[in-house]
Amino acid sequence: MASKKERVAIVSIVASGSLAAAKFAVGIAIGSLALISDALHSLIDLGATLVTWFAVRVADRPPDAEHHYGHGKVESVAALAESALLFLLAGGVAVEAVSRLQTGSALVTFSVIPFVVLGIEMAVNAWRARALMRVARETKSQALEADSLHFASDFFGSIPVIIGLVLSAYGYSWGDPAAAIAVAILISVLGFRMARRTLATLVDTAPEGVADRAEAEIRKVSGVVEVERVRVRMVGPRYFFDVAVTLPRTFPPDRLATVRADVQRAVARLFEDADVTVTTTPIALDNESMMDRIFVIARNKALAVHHVTVHSLRDRIAVSLDLEVDGKMSLAAAHEQADRLEDAIAAELGPDVEVETHIEPLQTQDALGREAPPERVEAVRMALAEFAAEGRVVRDVHDVRVRETDEGEIVNFHCRVDPALSVQAVHENVDALERALKQRAPSIKRVIGHAEPMR
DSSP states (O other), X not given: OOOHHHHHHHXXXXXXXXXXXXXXXXXXXXXOHHHHHHHHHHHHHHHHHHHHHHXXXXXXXXXXXXXXXXXXXXXXXXXXXXXXXXXXXXXXXXXXXXXXXXXXXXXXXOOSHHHHHHHHHHHHHHHHHHHHHHHHHHHTOHHHHHHHHHHHHHHHHHHHHHHHHHHHHTTOTTHHHHHHHHXXXXXXXXXXXXXXXXXXHHTTOOOTTHHHHHHHHHTTSTTOOEEEEEEEEEETTEEEEEEEEXXXXXXXXXXXXXXXXXXXXXXXXXXXXEEEEEEEEEXXXXXXXXHHHHHHHHHHTTXXXXXXEEEEOSSSEEEEEEEEEOTTSOHHHHHHHHHXXXXXXXXXXXXXXXXXXXXXXXXXXXXXXXXXXXXXXXXXXHHHHHHHHHHTSSEEEEEEEEEEETTEEEEXXXXXXXXXXXXXXXXXXXXXXXXXXXXXXXXXXXXXXXXXXXX
């Protein structure tokens, strides 16, 4: 089914052909150069409209393996071809008109028929120009906009033709060639306007004000520190944006993806048919803590660290941390990873920093397990309740789960404590339960306790 752009282009083709034929026949019959020139203008409009019809069909095709940005610039090429035809026609008409002025020309045969034809043509051209411009603005079609300007020029170009015919009717032989020169000037002005806009698109001239509006909206996106660049070009009716922004280097990958998506949505709110590519550059902010900087270093090296502590001594900074590595890795390989991490921290914080790394096996994430028998779960629950009663801080041990794996048992439990206690105090008491349980039952590999505030 033909698109809206194709339908209006087809209607334009039929109208151009009919009017061009009528004006040319009448112009030959009465000997009017102005009317013949106007007819030739309409004839070129017909050829241009055929090009437009072809262009909008091709331009609507989606991107493919050879045209990654789509086929929208076919419309720009078509508009440029129409501009060239206009300049060619204007030059030919001007030369012939000047020649007739110099050598003199016979009076045009007066008849009411050309006035009727021109009146009908002006009415049709006015309707076509408005209809084409409306669809061109809706679809952002340069080719249809060029066609609309053609028919607008036809409308205004008919005015000097009518004046020339009237002057000839009153005996002024120069009226007709003078009208033809006026038509040539109108055609040239139209061709210049169209060529200037089309060339701007073909050489990727940024649409005026678009980049500034996009940048102002991007700066409002949460997480964006600075907008490094906003580049924009048009391919047919579509905007293509190349945006580069800086973000805090402490952002994790999922937060970076969220900010990129927010930037794309912000631009799309302004320009509906926009393709936005976002490049992010991580930067260090002045408010980064020492802890933030250490975690960034570890993450950049794809290393898992925890229990990071930073002490500011009188003459140096002391850093200690736990580094998790594959438990099956040799100590030599693990120590080499630790050395690289310590060197990177020293390069970031200064050569006088003291770094101590505790190497421990990375907890297995995908170990196969099975539920322990109910009697085993009950035995573990009673042991935890016994240790909790001795410490008198942890209470109400519940939701105990025991899973058996090839590497040992994994125990999870919930408990309740005084909500006024500090996190540090709660952590120490829950840890004490975990250690006591592992000492009593060596088959237990890991214990994870979840503390809840007492009701």
